[in-house]
Every structure is written in structure tokens, then in C-alpha cells.
Amino acid sequence: MKEITSKQQRVLDCIQIYLNKTGFPPTRADICRELGFKSPNSAETHLRALEKKGFITIESGTSRGISINNQEYLGNKNEYPVIGLVAAGSPTLAEENIERTIECSKSFFDSNFDYFLKVKGLSMKDAGIIEDDLIAVQKTSDIKNGDIVIARLDDEVTVKFFNRKSQQIVELKPANKDFKDIIVDLEKDKLHIEGKSIGLLRKN
Amino acid sequence: MKEITSKQQRVLDCIQIYLNKTGFPPTRADICRELGFKSPNSAETHLRALEKKGFITIESGTSRGISINNQEYLGNKNEYPVIGLVAAGSPTLAEENIERTIECSKSFFDSNFDYFLKVKGLSMKDAGIIEDDLIAVQKTSDIKNGDIVIARLDDEVTVKFFNRKSQQIVELKPANKDFKDIIVDLEKDKLHIEGKSIGLLRKN
DNA sequence: AAAAGTACTGAATATATATACAGTATAATA
DNA sequence: TATTATACTGTATATATATTCAGTACTTTT
Numbered sequence: 001m002k003e004i005t006s007k008q009q010r011v012l013d014c015i016q017i018y019l020n021k022t023g024f025p026p027t028r029a030d031i032c033r034e035l036g037f038k039s040p041n042s043a044e045t046h047l048r049a050l051e052k053k054g055f056i057t058i059e060s061g062t063s064r065g066i067s068i069n070n071q072e073y074l075g076n077k078n079e080y081p082v083i084g085l086v087a088a089g090s091p092t093l094a095e096e097n098i099e100r101t102i103e104c105s106k107s108f109f110d111s112n113f114d115y116f117l118k119v120k121g122l123s124m125k126d127a128g129i130i131e132d133d134l135i136a137v138q139k140t141s142d143i144k145n146g147d148i149v150i151a152r153l154d155d156e157v158t159v160k161f162f163n164r165k166s167q168q169i170v171e172l173k174p175a176n177k178d179f180k181d182i183i184v185d186l187e188k189d190k191l192h193i194e195g196k197s198i199g200l201l202r203k204n
Numbered sequence: 205m206k207e208i209t210s211k212q213q214r215v216l217d218c219i220q221i222y223l224n225k226t227g228f229p230p231t232r233a234d235i236c237r238e239l240g241f242k243s244p245n246s247a248e249t250h251l252r253a254l255e256k257k258g259f260i261t262i263e264s265g266t267s268r269g270i271s272i273n274n275q276e277y278l279g280n281k282n283e284y285p286v287i288g289l290v291a292a293g294s295p296t297l298a299e300e301n302i303e304r305t306i307e308c309s310k311s312f313f314d315s316n317f318d319y320f321l322k323v324k325g326l327s328m329k330d331a332g333i334i335e336d337d338l339i340a341v342q343k344t345s346d347i348k349n350g351d352i353v354i355a356r357l358d359d360e361v362t363v364k365f366f367n368r369k370s371q372q373i374v375e376l377k378p379a380n381k382d383f384k385d386i387i388v389d390l391e392k393d394k395l396h397i398e399g400k401s402i403g404l405l406r407k408n
Numbered sequence: 409a410a411a412a413g414t415a416c417t418g419a420a421t422a423t424a425t426a427t428a429c430a431g432t433a434t435a436a437t438a
Numbered sequence: 439t440a441t442t443a444t445a446c447t448g449t450a451t452a453t454a455t456a457t458t459c460a461g462t463a464c465t466t467t468t
Contacts, residue, residue, distance in 0.1 A: 007445070022263065023271025024229050027425060039447045044427070049444075059226065063267035063425050063454060067227025105307060109407050128406065130332035148408070200406035202332065203313050204352070211415070231455060243417045248457070253414075267424060267455050 109199035127175035136199035148197035313403030331379035340403035
């Protein structure tokens with residue numbers, strides 16, 4: 001997908017808005033009316049540019065034969081990958097780690113998120129997180145004490161409460177009395193925070 | 205919404221399929237081609253009937269100016285109500301009980317469901333269900349032992365595990381040692397099963 | 409028994425629409 | 439410096455399309 005110009009973006013937005021409003025795509029004249037063009041050829045050339053760049057498909061000889069290609073423009077839907085919490089190695093978005101995908105809107109968990117992490121074990125049981133739950137993970141380094149974080153400690157990935165004790169010391173606290181707190185000395189141990197939980201999904 | 209005839213349903217389906225395939229509505233001629241009509245007026249009269257019955261809207265003098273009215277046909281999206289678990293009274297879909305709605309696809313929790321129930325209390329803590337969780341409820345009477353049910357017992361609504369002991373006796377079991385089992389004698393007590401949990405949603 | 413609704417064919421037509429052609433002007437790229 | 443892409447106006451036109459009118463036939467409702 002090539003780069004889009006701001007004018008072309010406005011035309012693309014115009015098509016989307018028209019579609020949402022009416023249920024069918026605009027004509028060249030409709031686009032002119034919406035964007036203040038005085039010649040249908042203005043719309044035509046923009047459409048041809050958008051087609052060339054792969055943003056839309058134009059059915060030749062067909063009235064209103066415009067369809068938007070990129071899924072992101074078709075409403076607010078998206079496919080989010082489900083990643084297994086493998087004991088070793090980080091939960092990357094590499095294809096071999098993706099078990100499946102779930103279709104859901106970007107704003108489904110109020111904040112934006114990046115992927116679903118499938119939980120193993122019961123170390124967060126008292127926080128209502130059990131085996132096979134899907135945690136909605138937001139990749140971020142903006143972590144506060146009390147956040148549920150996805151942490152990688154020496155190639156081991158875990159889900160725990162985050163608690164910074166001092167400059168050097170971070171506690172990773174489970175929500176289950178059968179598990180011990182993990183004390184991390186940032187000077188000695190390699191801690192990487194993948195992100196934090198912003199929601200949870202369970203199917204039973 | 206009036207009754208639809210089978211022929212009109214076929215025309216409506218044809219419009220939806222055409223929309224999914226191309227991204228824009230069909231012309232009268234397109235419908236004829238799809239359904240084997242020999243005159244564009246065949247499509248025209250069906251469209252007028254569908255419009256009269258409220259299934260579609262036709263924009264006059266506009267090519268492909270057909271839009272499907274019923275939300276169910278517009279893709280797979282739907283708004284699901286969030287209902288608070290009020291101590292007394294059943295969680296009905298009456299407007300005053302709907303806190304808000306969540307947009308999500310019908311098949312989001314694999315099985316179909318009807319509404320979200322907002323959980324109060326911690327009686328199902330060990331099943332990973334905590335305060336303010338949203339349970340995806342399927343209204344059904346098809347309940348098996350071990351299902352998490354939404355039960356109404358004398359105007360009190362609770363979420364519990366279902367366990368039928370005998371013809372007469374049903375146990376409603378919490379998942380928290382601080383709570384006691386509820387033993388229901390179907391001869392004496394009025395038990396109504398609203399439905400069962402088929403999933404869970406949490407936003408934090 | 410009459411009227412209205414459904415379900416078509418077939419032909420005709422006004423107009424809605426895509427699209428080509430002729431220009432002008434500016435910015436970006438080779 | 440020439441070329442290509444962007445960003446328009448303005449005119450023209452073939453055709454794609456909605457829509458009306460004239461029929462036929464069958465079914466359902468009043």
C-alpha cells in the first residue's frame with residue numbers, strides 16, 4: 001500500500017462517510033458536492049489515484065461501483081491474534097505463535113489493545129484470571145503500581161501484579177497464596193515488561 | 205414490520221449477498237440476473253414491496269439506491285445490553301435496567317447469547333468471576349450439571365453452578381468457601397433459570 | 409364477487425452516471 | 439531540465455439505470 005496524500009485521504013473518508021450514511025457508495029458528482037469540487041473529473045482523478053494505490057476498487061462501467069479495500073475502513077472491525085503463553089520465549093506476534101484470531105472492535109476494551117494472551121496456570125486466580133482466559137494486552141511501558149503486567153524475566157513470561165518498591169527493586173505479585181512474590185533486582189535481572197492487561201475475555 | 209414472502213426473502217438475500225460480494229447494492233438488472241427474472245420490472249415490484257414492508261429503503265432517482273433497514277442484515281454486528289444484577293427482581297430487558305450496550309458480533313462467544321449481566325459480589329470468585337465482570341448470558345432452558353446459571357429464586361437473582369441432585373432437588377453451588385450451597389426444593393420453592401453463562405468479559 | 413396483493417414478461421424512456429478529452433497550474437521526482 | 443504526480447475546471451457523450459406503462463395469471467383478502 002503506497003502513501004496516501006491528505007486530499008486523497010479526504011476523498012477516502014468522504015466515501016466511507018457516504019457509505020455509512022446511505023448504505024451505498026457515492027457517485028463522482030456526490031463526491032464533488034461533499035468536497036466542493038466543481039468538476040466530476042476532480043473526483044474521477046482522485047478515485048483513479050486511490051485505485052492505483054490499492055485503497056479502493058472501481059468496477060468499470062458501473063454506477064457507484066466503488067468499494068473500499070482496506071478492512072480498517074470497513075467499520076471499526078479488526079482481527080486480533082490470540083497468543084499462547086509459552087513457558088519459554090516471549091509472546092511475539094510471529095505467525096507460529098498465533099493460535100487463532102478474534103474479530104473485535106478496536107475500542108472494545110475502552111483502551112486500545114494489541115493482542116490476546118492465553119493464560120496458563122492459576123497464579124492470578126484471586127484476580128479472577130484462570131487457565132485459558134484471554135487477556136487483552138496493551139503493549140506499553142506506561143505501568144503503574146497495581147497494574148496487571150505481562151512480564152518477561154529471563155525468557156520466562158508471566159502475568160502478575162506490578163509493584164515498584166524502589167529504583168532498583170520491582171515486585172511481581174501473584175494473586176494466589178500458593179505462589180510467592182517474585183522480587184526483581186533491576187541491576188542483576190533482565191526484566192522486560194511486554195505490556196499490561198486492560199481486559200479479559202473468557203469463553204466457556 | 206410486516207410478513208415477508210419467500211420470494212421477497214430471496215430478493216432481500218440477493219441484495220445482501222451482492223452487497224457482501226461487491227460492496228455496493230445491485231441494480232434491478234443485477235437482481236434479474238441473479239434470480240433469473242427476464243424483466244427489470246420483476247425486480248422493481250419486489251423492491252417496492254420490500255420498501256412498503258419496511259425491509260429496505262429506496263432512494264428515488266438514484267442508481268443502486270437500495271439500503272437494507274434491519275440491522276441484522278448489515279453485517280454481523282449487534283448491540284448487546286448490559287444489565288445490572290439487581291438484588292431484587294429479574295434482570296429483564298426493560299429499558300430502565302439497561303446500563304449501556306456493547307457492540308459485538310453474534311458469534312463472539314462461539315454460541316449465541318442475549319445480554320451481558322454485570323456481576324455483584326464474589327460468590328463465584330473461584331470460578332474466576334469477580335465484581336463488575338460482565339457475563340455473557342444465553343437465555344435457554346438447556347442446562348446441564350456444572351453449568352454456570354443465572355437463577356431467580358423468589359425474586360432474588362444469583363449466578364451459581366447448577367447441580368441437579370434428583371427430580372425434586374437442585375443445588376445452586378457458589379465457587380467460594382465463604383458462601384453456602386443453596387438447596388432448592390422444586391416442590392416448595394419457585395426457581396426460574398434465566399439462562400446460562402457462555403462467556404465473560406472484563407474491562408479494567 | 410370484487411379488490412388487492414403477488415409474481416411475472418416486454419417495451420419504452422428520461423435521466424443518472426461513468427468516462428473521455430481539452431485545458432491550467434503546482435509540486436515532486438528523475 | 440524533463441517527467442511524472444497531484445489537483446483542479448469545463449464540456450461532452452455513450453450508456454447504465456430507474457421507472458413508467460401495458461399486459462397476463464394466480465392467490466388472498468374483504
